[in-house]
Amino acid sequence: xxxxxxxxxxxxxxxxxxxxxxxxxxxxxxxxxxxxxxxxxxxxxxxxxxxxxxxxxxxxxxxxxxxxxxxxxxxxxxxxxxxxxxxxxxxxxxxxxxxxxxxxxxxxxxxxxxxxxxxxxxxxxxxxxxxxxxxxxxxxxxxxxxxxxxxxxxxxxxxxxxxxxxxxxxxxxxxxxxxxxxxxxxxxxxxxxxxxxxxxxxxxxxxxxxxxxxxxxxxxxxxxxxxxxxxxxxxxxxxxxxxxxxxxxxxxxxxxxxxxxxxxxxxxxxxxxxxxxxxxxxxxxxxxxxxxxxxxxxxxxxxxxxxxxxxxxxxxxxxxxxxxxxxxxxxxxxxxxxxxxxxxxxxxxxxxxxxxxxxxxxxxxxxxxxxxxxxxxxxxxxxxxxxxxxxxxxxxxxxxxxxxxxxxxxxxxxxxxxxxxxxxxxx
Amino acid sequence: xxxxxxxxxxxxxxxxxxxxxxxxxxxxxxxxxxxxxxxxxxxxxxxxxxxxxxxxxxxxxxxxxxxxxxxxxxxxxxxxxxxxxxxxxxxxxxxxxxxxxxxxxxxxxxxxxxxxxxxxxxxxxxxxxxxxxxxxxxxxxxxxxxxxxxxxxxxxxxxxxxxxxxxxxxxxxxxxxxxxxxxxxxxxxxxxxxxxxxxxxxxxxxxxxxxxxxxxxxxxxxxxxxxxxxxxxxxxxxxxxxxxxxxxxxxxxxxxxxxxxxxxxxxxxxxxxxxxxxxxxxxxxxxxxxxxxxxxxxxxxxxxxxxxxxxxxxxxxxxxxxxxxxxxxxxxxxxxxxxxxxxxxxxxxxxxxxxxxxxxxxxxxxxxxxxxxxxxxxxxxxxxxxxxxxxxxxxxxxxxxxxxxxxxxxxxxxxxxxxxxxxxxxx
Numbered sequence: 068x069x070x071x072x073x074x075x076x077x078x079x080x081x082x083x084x085x086x087x088x089x090x091x092x093x094x095x096x097x098x099x100x101x102x103x104x105x106x107x108x109x110x111x112x113x114x115x116x117x118x119x120x121x122x123x124x125x126x127x128x129x130x131x132x133x134x135x136x137x138x139x140x141x142x143x144x145x146x147x148x149x150x151x152x153x154x155x156x157x158x159x160x161x162x163x164x165x166x167x168x169x170x171x172x173x174x175x176x177x178x179x180x181x182x183x184x185x186x187x188x189x190x191x192x193x194x195x196x197x198x199x200x201x202x203x204x205x206x207x208x209x210x211x212x213x214x215x216x217x218x219x220x221x222x223x224x225x226x227x228x229x230x231x232x233x234x235x236x237x238x239x240x241x242x243x244x245x246x247x248x249x250x251x252x253x254x255x256x257x258x259x260x261x262x263x264x265x266x267x268x269x270x271x272x273x274x275x276x277x278x279x280x281x282x283x284x285x286x287x288x289x290x291x292x293x294x295x296x297x298x299x300x301x302x303x304x305x306x307x308x309x310x311x312x313x314x315x316x317x318x319x320x321x322x323x324x325x326x327x328x329x330x331x332x333x334x335x336x337x338x339x340x341x342x343x344x345x346x347x348x349x350x351x352x353x354x355x356x357x358x359x360x361x362x363x364x365x366x367x368x369x370x371x372x373x374x375x376x377x378x379x380x381x382x383x384x385x386x387x388x389x390x391x392x393x394x395x396x397x398x399x400x401x402x403x404x405x406x407x408x409x410x411x412x413x414x415x416x417x418x419x420x421x422x423x424x425x426x427x428x429x430x431x432x433x434x435x436x437x438x439x440x441x442x443x444x445x446x447x448x449x450x451x452x453x454x455x456x457x458x459x460x461x462x463x464x465x466x467x468x469x470x471x472x473x474x475x476x477x478x479x480x481x482x483x484x485x486x487x488x489x490x491x492x493x494x
Numbered sequence: 495x496x497x498x499x500x501x502x503x504x505x506x507x508x509x510x511x512x513x514x515x516x517x518x519x520x521x522x523x524x525x526x527x528x529x530x531x532x533x534x535x536x537x538x539x540x541x542x543x544x545x546x547x548x549x550x551x552x553x554x555x556x557x558x559x560x561x562x563x564x565x566x567x568x569x570x571x572x573x574x575x576x577x578x579x580x581x582x583x584x585x586x587x588x589x590x591x592x593x594x595x596x597x598x599x600x601x602x603x604x605x606x607x608x609x610x611x612x613x614x615x616x617x618x619x620x621x622x623x624x625x626x627x628x629x630x631x632x633x634x635x636x637x638x639x640x641x642x643x644x645x646x647x648x649x650x651x652x653x654x655x656x657x658x659x660x661x662x663x664x665x666x667x668x669x670x671x672x673x674x675x676x677x678x679x680x681x682x683x684x685x686x687x688x689x690x691x692x693x694x695x696x697x698x699x700x701x702x703x704x705x706x707x708x709x710x711x712x713x714x715x716x717x718x719x720x721x722x723x724x725x726x727x728x729x730x731x732x733x734x735x736x737x738x739x740x741x742x743x744x745x746x747x748x749x750x751x752x753x754x755x756x757x758x759x760x761x762x763x764x765x766x767x768x769x770x771x772x773x774x775x776x777x778x779x780x781x782x783x784x785x786x787x788x789x790x791x792x793x794x795x796x797x798x799x800x801x802x803x804x805x806x807x808x809x810x811x812x813x814x815x816x817x818x819x820x821x822x823x824x825x826x827x828x829x830x831x832x833x834x835x836x837x838x839x840x841x842x843x844x845x846x847x848x849x850x851x852x853x854x855x856x857x858x859x860x861x862x863x864x865x866x867x868x869x870x871x872x873x874x875x876x877x878x879x880x881x882x883x884x885x886x887x888x889x890x891x892x893x894x895x896x897x898x899x900x901x902x903x904x905x906x907x908x909x910x911x912x913x914x915x916x917x918x919x920x921x
Contacts, residue, residue: 105563108560111553111560114562118547120547133535134756134757135541135754135757136532136538138756165593165783166592166782167780167781167783169779169780173778173780174779177608180608181607181608181643192608215775215778216608327563327786328562328563329560329564329565329782329784330561330562330784330785330786330787348642352600353594353596354755355594357757357787359545359756
């Protein structure tokens with residue numbers, strides 16, 4: 068029965084029951100951490116063989132460069148090839164760096180602030196104001212970069228097929244200070260949605276007032292499917308080229324959630340001229356990133372098929388966790404009309420929307436019962452969810468039995484907050 | 495006999511002999527590359543055992559953090575300890591990053607351009623002009639960073655005991671736009687000199703007009719001795735603190751020339767408040783650098799004594815090369831008064847000064863005979879050696895027999911250029 072159709076007595080009765088259940092869980096004093104999208108130990112173990120020295124051979128790249136020594140500031144050729152396959156881009160338009168794609172994104176924006184987006188363009192830092200379009204719910208770390216750099220964030224709804232394109236098109240067409248936009252096109256963090264062909268085409272084609280507008284295309288979950296294979300999205304770089312905007316998109320990816328979150332390799336790709344420009348700006352920055360790690364990854368993962376096979380092992384571990392969360396939400400909350408949840412086909416998160424205004428209360432109540440969640444609002448610019456309803460669930464790290472316990476507690480918290488809200492509404 | 499005391503006939507005769515020697519070498523068509531201070535394969539081989547998985551244990555830090563996973567954006571505690579020992583700084587004031595200290599220096603300057611040197615200070619990028627003091631001859635990559643960022647470089651003579659302090663003190667006392675200074679205090683690149691206690695004290699104490707003046711203390715060769723042990727310099731960070739300028743110096747170092755040039759670990763150290771500030775600015779930049787590499791380094795090198803023992807193996811390979819270069823220069827050129835050379839007790843380079851105005855000619859002549867040297871002028875800001883006399887010799891990479899051949903050719907080139915010059919002078 069829908070909570071909203073319950074009488075005041077029924078609501079009170081249900082509230083009493085849920086509160087006693089809450090107290091029962093609270094008395095156990097267990098703690099469950101679902102704050103970050105971290106791989107579990109079992110997921111990490113999948114890549115331990117990579118550390119075997121057999122994957123380093125004689126330390127040399129195919130073209131004879133010793134990976135132990137200086138050089139190749141934009142990556143070894145084999146790693147460009149491998150990371151290019153993940154992003155669907157020719158290796159000549161790929162730069163491979165250290166272990167963190169977030170670091171590459173930050174560095175790229177810092178370079179654009181300092182030097183502009185290409186030779187001769189005005190540095191972003193010289194403008195009165197720089198704004199980014201931030202589809203939300205989104206990745207908190209993207210928003211943290213903007214906040215750190217004083218870039219004004221414009222929140223745009225992330226819908227089932229991508230950002231609300233009517234809004235995006237209107238914004239970029241009229242405002243020269245909008246210089247950038249974040250996107251997680253595949254298995255979006257946190258809702259898990261996938262950009263539709265139409266959205267991608269519209270992003271590639273749209274008229275932008277700012278000539279130095281760039282889309283930061285964070286393909287963090289490019290190969291992170293939960294079923295048989297990754298979804299097949301349109302290639303953003305090709306779409307941009309076709310639309311005559313070949314410098315618009317810069318793609319980022321990493322193996323952080325393929326091999327090791329703390330010791331993967333990360334890469335970027337874009338048009339030939341963007342890559343030449345950025346590689347040129349990187350030259351003063353470093354003589355080269357860790358090429359031993361690059362070589363190790365290439366020899367271990369081999370190629371795109373090798374990666375897909377590896378990711379099947381990930382899916383075999385992650386899928387049951389995702390299923391368990393979805394099934395528990397279904398069992399506990401279906402028909403009550405107090406929660407919407409996503410059912411992603413890949414990625415690292417499940418996103419839930421409570422009744423408007425309740426997310427922070429739910430997170431606090433869960434915390435008091437030992438279930439640690441990413442703070443409500445984190446998935447929005449300035450940590451402010453305008454409807455205060457979105458909560459990110461990160462099922463990857465806890466063991467499945469802990470996850471089940473945590474989600475059951477979370478459901479109780481959602482019920483309590485919803486019941487209190489509806490009860491008060493009926494006064 | 496000094497060339498300058500030869501008669502014109504004697505000069506011509508000697509020139510003829512050297513030219514015929516040159517042609518003899520040129521006919522062999524060998525190539526010798528001494529352009530960069532790269533470790534040789536044998537030096538790299540010294541660290542190959544580090545790649546054994548035994549140095550990774552259960553992947554955990556002492557405080558239980560799994561190095562394969564996310565986190566610890568400023569480094570694992572053990573790596574802070576180890577790198578702190580190299581720099582003589584408590585681990586609480588150390589940040590450990592990726593594999594390149596040049597990258598940390600670049601990033602730090604970028605942050606100062608964008609955010610200022612501490613909370614509330616004006617970003618360097620907001621000043622009309624930012625200048626750096628560049629003791630020279632110095633490290634070309636320092637100068638490249640300044641050039642890339644539009645920072646005006648002021649060349650100051652690097653003497654036997656450090657930069658010319660009378661000049662430095664005058665400059666910083668009077669010019670508010672001087673915001674920074676480069677220093678390679680130990681076994682300076684390229685002259686190999688070591689800063690004296692007096693120079694270090696004066697740098698720590700001097701009055702600076704700019705309150706946001708910072709010294710970039712590149713301790714790249716902290717443990718890179720050629721004899722028994724490293725020279726013992728005053729601790730710059732402590733001297734700054736004693737002088738009441740505790741935020742003045744930022745120290746950088748790496749294991750690039752201890753383990754692998756292409757896969758070491760790098761670190762920075764400074765005052766508590768500088769490190770807290772910079773660590774805070776790094777938070778949006780990355781979730782963490784490669785912690786597997788950090789753990790591997792710690793378990794392999796163990797501690798400062800472990801590093802010194804490792805560096806003795808380096809010295810055993812490098813010392814004979816340095817000796818051979820010095821001995822050859824001595825044998826070929828002593829008493830001619832056409833060349834000065836350094837005789838470093840550590841580091842990676844030998845620096846030579848020709849007669850003023852001849853360095854570029856010597857480098858070109860050597861190149862035409864197959865001996866590739868760092869371009870003349872590279873050791874100076876804007877690649878302009880005002881006296882056109884300094885050439886950097888990098889003995890680390892070539893095998894010793896190749897090095898001997900290359901230095902002999904170089905000596906012939908120096909003789910030819912000097913003879914031509916002196917002959918023309920006598921007209």
